[in-house]
Amino acid sequence: MGRNTAVKYPASFAIPGDQEVVNLLALARDLGINLVDTAPAYGNSESRLGALLTERHHWVICTKAGERYEGQRSSFDFSPQGLTSSVETSLLRLRTDYLDVVVLHLPDDDSAVLASDAMASLRKMKDKGMVRAIGASTKSASAGLRALEESDVVMVAYHQEDTSQQVVLDAAHNTDRGVLIKKGLASGHSRSPTENLDFLMNSTMSSVVVGTINPVHLTENVTAVNPTRENESSQQ
Numbered sequence: 279m280g281r282n283t284a285v286k287y288p289a290s291f292a293i294p295g296d297q298e299v300v301n302l303l304a305l306a307r308d309l310g311i312n313l314v315d316t317a318p319a320y321g322n323s324e325s326r327l328g329a330l331l332t333e334r335h336h337w338v339i340c341t342k343a344g345e346r347y348e349g350q351r352s353s354f355d356f357s358p359q360g361l362t363s364s365v366e367t368s369l370l371r372l373r374t375d376y377l378d379v380v381v382l383h384l385p386d387d388d389s390a391v392l393a394s395d396a397m398a399s400l401r402k403m404k405d406k407g408m409v410r411a412i413g414a415s416t417k418s419a420s421a422g423l424r425a426l427e428e429s430d431v432v433m434v435a436y437h438q439e440d441t442s443q444q445v446v447l448d449a450a451h452n453t454d455r456g457v458l459i460k461k462g463l464a465s466g467h468s469r470s471p472t473e474n475l476d477f478l479m480n481s482t483m484s485s486v487v488v489g490t491i492n493p494v495h496l497t498e499n500v501t502a503v504n505p506t507r508e509n510e511s512s513q514q
């Protein structure tokens with residue numbers, strides 16, 4: 279809902295208007311979804327969610343820190359000052375006094391950032407109550423494993439056609455850490471979204487963060503992971 283440039287989806291799309299976003303969020307809530315994922319690097323996604331999301335207590339809000347996207351270019355800042363300023367700005371934009379999850383928005387050299395004091399900076403904000411859970415959105419399996427040693431949650435790409443992060447899912451499961459799956463439908467390139475969701479539901483993850491601006495897809499996806507909903511609605 280915040281950005282449609284430099285994205286990897288199969289087709290271009292128009293950013294939905296406010297009423298469409300309100301309708302999507304209401305549908306998601308009605309379908310039982312309670313987690314939203316955003317980031318400072320997702321255009322104006324945080325500000326739009328801050329303005330349009332109601333019932334704060336219902337939602338688990340996950341955002342990120344360390345990457346910005348301006349002028350159609352990404353830049354990165356994982357310094358203590360940069361991360362603190364990023365989280366403070368996210369709190370303002372999302373119009374909330376706490377964030378449920380903040381993950382480091384890591385670039386390709388994810389291990390180098392994790393070797394710095396970046397996670398320690400997030401931990402200080404957790405200790406102050408600004409953030410409830412901290413972690414990292416990683417690219418390499420080695421960075422995923424490292425992040426699990428010093429945080430609460432990792433966000434990793436994982437789907438039927440790419441299970442290279444399996445070792446991270448296993449380690450998280452064994453150490454009782456959270457796993458958020460990104461790109462679970464291969465960013466729209468999945469051959470069978472519903473089959474893929476079924477596959478993900480049988481893995482040891484906490485949540486799948488599925489991207490969609492299409493209410494039909496949203497409903498299909500929830501029905502795929504919870505077939506009883508289809509029966510319930512057909513009986514009403």
Ligand SMILES: NC(=O)c1ccc[n+]([C@@H]2O[C@H](COP(=O)([O-])OP(=O)(O)OC[C@H]3O[C@@H](n4cnc5c(N)ncnc54)[C@H](OP(=O)(O)O)[C@@H]3O)[C@@H](O)[C@H]2O)c1
Nearest residue numbers: 315415460461462463464465466471488489490491492495
């Ligand atoms: N931390 C990071 O670095 C990072 C990187 C990438 C993503 N993420 C997070 O992970 C989320 C998901 O990743 P993603 O958006 O890249 O990919 P995704 O969830 O794997 O796929 C989204 C794509 O699948 C399509 N889609 C969804 N349901 C469908 C259905 N039932 N049938 C057909 N097509 C369907 C969507 O199009 P429609 O809109 O038409 O449904 C969209 O093009 C992102 O939104 C973001 O929050 C994080």
